[in-house]
Amino acid sequence: MAGEQSEIAAAIEKDHEQLHGAMSTIAEDARARVSVDEFQEHRLQLLMRLRDFQNHLLKHFDLEEEGGFLESLVTIAPHNAKKVEDLEREHKKILVDLRQILSDVKEAANPQSPFFVRARDQLDSLFSLIDDHEARERELLQVSYFQDLGTGG
Numbered sequence: 001m002a003g004e005q006s007e008i009a010a011a012i013e014k015d016h017e018q019l020h021g022a023m024s025t026i027a028e029d030a031r032a033r034v035s036v037d038e039f040q041e042h043r044l045q046l047l048m049r050l051r052d053f054q055n056h057l058l059k060h061f062d063l064e065e066e067g068g069f070l071e072s073l074v075t076i077a078p079h080n081a082k083k084v085e086d087l088e089r090e091h092k093k094i095l096v097d098l099r100q101i102l103s104d105v106k107e108a109a110n111p112q113s114p115f116f117v118r119a120r121d122q123l124d125s126l127f128s129l130i131d132d133h134e135a136r137e138r139e140l141l142q143v144s145y146f147q148d149l150g151t152g153g
C-alpha cells in the first residue's frame with residue numbers, strides 16, 4: 001500500500017471510530033424516555049444528529065469508494081472482489097435505510113407515533129448492519145497492510 005493509500009486507510013479507521021461514537025449517542029438519544037411536551041425538542045435534536053451522521057457517512061463512503069481503498073483491496077487480492085462488491089452494495093442500502101428513518105422521524109408527531117416506533121427499530125437494525133460492515137472492512141484493511149508488508153510494497 002503506497003504512502004497515500006496508507007493515509008487514506010488511517011483516515012478510514014479514524015472515521016470508523018467517530019461513526020461508532022456517533023451511533024452510541026444517537027442510539028441512546030433515540031431510546032430516551034420523553035414526555036409529550038418534550039417530544040418536539042427531542043425529535044429535533046435527534047433529527048439534527050441523524051443528519052450530521054448521514055453527512056459523515058456520505059463522506060466516509062466517498063472516501064472508501066473514490067479514494068481507491070476498495071479498489072486497492074481487489075488489486076492486492078483479486079479474491080476480495082466479491083467482498084468488495086458486497087461492501088459497495090451495502091453502502092447504498094445503508095443510505096436508503098437511513099433516509100427512510102429520517103423521513104419517519106420527520107413524520108412522528110408524538111413519542112407513541114408508529115413512525116417513531118418504526119424509526120427506532122430500524123435504527124437498531126441499521127446500526128448492527130453498519131457495525132458488521134465496518135468490522136469486515138477493518139479485517140480487509142488489516143489483511144492488506146499485512147500483505148503489503150509481506151511484499152515490501
Ligand SMILES: [Fe+2]
Pocket residue numbers: 061064087091133137
Ligand atoms: Fe464501507
Ligand SMILES: [Fe+2]
Pocket residue numbers: 012016060064134137
Ligand atoms: Fe467504512
